[in-house]
Amino acid sequence: MINVVLLGAGNVATHLFKAFTNTEAVTVKQWYNRNLKTIAEYKNKVAITDNLEDLVEADIYILAVSDDAIADLSEKLPFTNRLVVHTSGSVSLYAIDKKHKRGVFYPLQTFSKGASVDFSKVPLCIEAHKVKEDFSILKELAEAIGSQPHKVNSDQRAALHLAAVFVNNFTNQIYRIAHEITESEGAEFDILKPLIQETARKLDDLSPFLAQTGPAKRNDKKTIKKHLNALTNAHHKDVYELLTQSIQKTHSPFVNPKAKPNK
Amino acid sequence: MINVVLLGAGNVATHLFKAFTNTEAVTVKQWYNRNLKTIAEYKNKVAITDNLEDLVEADIYILAVSDDAIADLSEKLPFTNRLVVHTSGSVSLYAIDKKHKRGVFYPLQTFSKGASVDFSKVPLCIEAHKVKEDFSILKELAEAIGSQPHKVNSDQRAALHLAAVFVNNFTNQIYRIAHEITESEGAEFDILKPLIQETARKLDDLSPFLAQTGPAKRNDKKTIKKHLNALTNAHHKDVYELLTQSIQKTHSPFVNPKAKPNK
Numbered sequence: 211m212i213n214v215v216l217l218g219a220g221n222v223a224t225h226l227f228k229a230f231t232n233t234e235a236v237t238v239k240q241w242y243n244r245n246l247k248t249i250a251e252y253k254n255k256v257a258i259t260d261n262l263e264d265l266v267e268a269d270i271y272i273l274a275v276s277d278d279a280i281a282d283l284s285e286k287l288p289f290t291n292r293l294v295v296h297t298s299g300s301v302s303l304y305a306i307d308k309k310h311k312r313g314v315f316y317p318l319q320t321f322s323k324g325a326s327v328d329f330s331k332v333p334l335c336i337e338a339h340k341v342k343e344d345f346s347i348l349k350e351l352a353e354a355i356g357s358q359p360h361k362v363n364s365d366q367r368a369a370l371h372l373a374a375v376f377v378n379n380f381t382n383q384i385y386r387i388a389h390e391i392t393e394s395e396g397a398e399f400d401i402l403k404p405l406i407q408e409t410a411r412k413l414d415d416l417s418p419f420l421a422q423t424g425p426a427k428r429n430d431k432k433t434i435k436k437h438l439n440a441l442t443n444a445h446h447k448d449v450y451e452l453l454t455q456s457i458q459k460t461h462s463p464f465v466n467p468k469a470k471p472n473k
Numbered sequence: 474m475i476n477v478v479l480l481g482a483g484n485v486a487t488h489l490f491k492a493f494t495n496t497e498a499v500t501v502k503q504w505y506n507r508n509l510k511t512i513a514e515y516k517n518k519v520a521i522t523d524n525l526e527d528l529v530e531a532d533i534y535i536l537a538v539s540d541d542a543i544a545d546l547s548e549k550l551p552f553t554n555r556l557v558v559h560t561s562g563s564v565s566l567y568a569i570d571k572k573h574k575r576g577v578f579y580p581l582q583t584f585s586k587g588a589s590v591d592f593s594k595v596p597l598c599i600e601a602h603k604v605k606e607d608f609s610i611l612k613e614l615a616e617a618i619g620s621q622p623h624k625v626n627s628d629q630r631a632a633l634h635l636a637a638v639f640v641n642n643f644t645n646q647i648y649r650i651a652h653e654i655t656e657s658e659g660a661e662f663d664i665l666k667p668l669i670q671e672t673a674r675k676l677d678d679l680s681p682f683l684a685q686t687g688p689a690k691r692n693d694k695k696t697i698k699k700h701l702n703a704l705t706n707a708h709h710k711d712v713y714e715l716l717t718q719s720i721q722k723t724h725s726p727f728v729n730p731k732a733k734p735n736k
Contacts, residue, residue: 277696300696319668320675320686331667360664369658370665372700373651377665378672379687380716381644386681386723388636395632401623402633402640403676404594405582409641410673412583413666418649423583424642433540433563437635445722452715453643459708460649 212351215240215268217283219248221321222297223274226355229329231255235354239268262286269347270295272315273306281305293344299371303337303364312339313348317357318370320378330356335367387446394442419460426457475499475614478531480546482506484584485560486537489618492592494518498617502531525549532610533558535578536569544568556607562634566600566627575602576611580620581633583641593619598630650709657705682723689720 214230216223216238223241230236238256243249246260259265271287273280273296280296284307287294294306295313306312314337321327334352336359338344345361352359362370385406392399412421425433434454441447477493479486479501486504493499501519506512509523522528534550536543536559543559547570550557557569558576569575577600584590597615599622601607608624615622625633648669655662675684688696697717704710 300699318664320671322675322678325678331671333664333667335664360661362660365658366655366660368703369655369660372703373654373660373662373665374668375687375689375700376647376651376654376713377669379685379689379720380712381647381669381672382675382681382685383689383716383720383723384639384644384647385676386685387719388639389681391636391639392629392632395628397625397629397632397636398623399636399680401581401596401598402636404596405637406640406644406673406676408583408594409644410669412585412645413648413669415585415588417662418645418652422642422645422649424638426638426642426646436563437638440631440635445719448715449643449719450639452711453646456650456708456712457642457646460646 212236212270212347212354213239213268214351215242215265215271217242217271217273218275218279219243219245220274220276221323222317223272225321225327226272226274226297226317227252227256229327229355233354236351240264240266263288265289267292269293270313270315270351271310272297277301281307284310293347295348299335299367299374303339311344313337313344314364314367315348315351316367316371318374328356330358332357334359335362335370336360337362337364337367384449387449390443391441391446422457422461424457426454427461429458429462475533475610475617476502476531477614478503478505478528478534480505480534480536481538481542482508482511483537483539484586485580486535488584488590489535489537489560489580490515490519492590492618496617499614503527503529526551528552530555532556533578533614534573535560540564544570547573556610558611562598562630562637566602574607576600576607577630578611578614579630579634581637591619593621595620597622598625598633599623600625600627600630647712650712653706654704654709685720685724687720689717690724692721692725 214236216227227238230238240257241249242259244260249258271294273283275283277298280301284294290309292310294310295315297315299316303312303314316335317332318335319332334357336348338348349359388402389399438447441450477499479490490501493501503520504512505522507523512521534557536546538546540561543564547557553572556576557573558578560578562579566575566577579598580595581598582595597620599611601611612622651665652662701710704713
């Protein structure tokens, strides 16, 4: 049984609370938030508090708060030498006050408010300052909610967080541009959804290098020109040109003689 | 029962052949290819030929050949006034010689060699020059293989084909850049796969406009700066900057006072 105190009331905190209360292997002993109202609806399920002085003893204190609040909150915790972790992708482990045993418990996924989360689809990137002492309980905590734990160092976590911006925010913006293009001709964006799904699914079989197809990869100048002429929005043109260049940098031995697959 | 003659031997032709032979509603009466060797392995299942003069009568002739070959092949067909369709996303309906009844049967999906295709996940964009006469049989053909037929005009098909380059080729290149970023720190690209899947899946619930999150949308300058500093590859920086701008153009009322969701 792992005893946890949860701090913060955003998406990550709320989804973790629900996952923890769904498994017997974890007990949330207390839930802290600066503003008690935000978590008042859970008061029949867990002890809630807005007073750091009231915090009870637990195996792990999880700071699921905004990046900027981590350092300050960790410093204000009225105890020492207990395991305190944050859940951020981009904040250093060392942002946590050094009076604590320090760690990171970073769920690499996009969370929506309201929607329930299947933690079997949420990889957990785990860092522990003292690996031998503290890694195993964080791994157990991840496994208790059905997550796949991954041991990463700070540089790897930063790289994953940055790469996540590409595959989540930037990919979604590519979808948005496609939406603008289809709507401009009154075509249904929904017709693209199976292709969007298959593009993501293909990574189960192939690396993105090997999965690439299309006019940029083939250097099909005629189609590329046709597409650029068809794009009436100057910004869409810029994105088309830069990503076409990007594909050609990756795949053309003339542009980049070192181009080779990772896998 | 729909009788079909198939022309061409690429991915689309091969996947269509397999789908047609799996349904009793369609008979492939003949399969033509310029080079007979390519389709020789199917000779026990279907009549094959490399001679256009030998083509038999059928309800639909499907030109599943490269874009550049469509006009020429359609002109060489030794008959008139039969329904001839091509399968291209970007070629005009009028590329087909006007001696024929003309149409388009464009499967909007990415096909891999070898892998079997579930046509229930392949939308078919259908165009018929004479809609009243020819649309319904093309719709039936799509439905016979389990596809969702969509009636589109040429402009809509061109927009869908262009948008498909964004959601397929460009999205895949974004995955590739993410792969380069994770590998540069020895982090596992695979940890990103559930996020990639969820980013695509989210479109079932939300438009790309409403699904957007992250530092660019929040205009979180501190994180954006941190990311730009972390990107050692100048080209990755260019992509980060342009797509961050793109998100801000879409979402910031200061940059674009007309920014509003499509849905």
